[in-house]
Amino acid sequence: MNDVGKDPAIDLFFKVEIDSQNLGSFISCSGLSMEVNIEPVKEGGNNGFSWKLPGRVEYSNVKLTRPIGPESNLVSKWIAGMSSGDFFRTKAVITALTPMGEELVSWTLAGVIPVKWEGPSFSAEGGKVAQETLELAHHGFEYKDENKWV
Numbered sequence: 001m002n003d004v005g006k007d008p009a010i011d012l013f014f015k016v017e018i019d020s021q022n023l024g025s026f027i028s029c030s031g032l033s034m035e036v037n038i039e040p041v042k043e044g045g046n047n048g049f050s051w052k053l054p055g056r057v058e059y060s061n062v063k064l065t066r067p068i069g070p071e072s073n074l075v076s077k078w079i080a081g082m083s084s085g086d087f088f089r090t091k092a093v094i095t096a097l098t099p100m101g102e103e104l105v106s107w108t109l110a111g112v113i114p115v116k117w118e119g120p121s122f123s124a125e126g127g128k129v130a131q132e133t134l135e136l137a138h139h140g141f142e143y144k145d146e147n148k149w150v
Helices: 072-080
Strands: 013-018 021-026 028-030 034-041 051-059 062-067 090-097 103-118 131-137 140-142
Touching: 021 062, 021 072, 051 140, 072 103, 072 131
Parallel strands: none
Antiparallel strands: 013 021, 013 090, 028 062, 034 051, 062 131, 090 103, 103 131, 103 140
16 A cells, blocks of 8 residues: 655655756646657668658756745746846756655756746636746756766
8 A cells, every 4th residue: 555645756846946046946847858859761672661760859848837925036036137138048957845845856957048937817706826837948958977067
């Protein structure tokens, strides 16, 4: 029988840092993925199959969501710093944390720029939590191997 309280993947939250600047914790993280486009090549005289050669690697945008709160100002401050149009690509680290705040796993994204921020929609109807979403584009994943970034 599985003890849900001991499963490290239950009730995760995500800490986000951009160039070591803390943007706070998020409750949802989606889009950590990559896809290799396959290009079929037909060889003359070979009717049995097509060669499937790897093409470009594509990375989807990462979407982070959380209820609005005091940490929302951290994102606003970061985005406001780009209001002059000076977009430069940075490095982001997304770390999955357990409910106890222990690091479970982290991903380092290269060439990050914000592509969308969506604030809450306010309504007197219903008891929904006001949330914000931050969407980041990136050029891929990095990892540290023997004290050097690859």
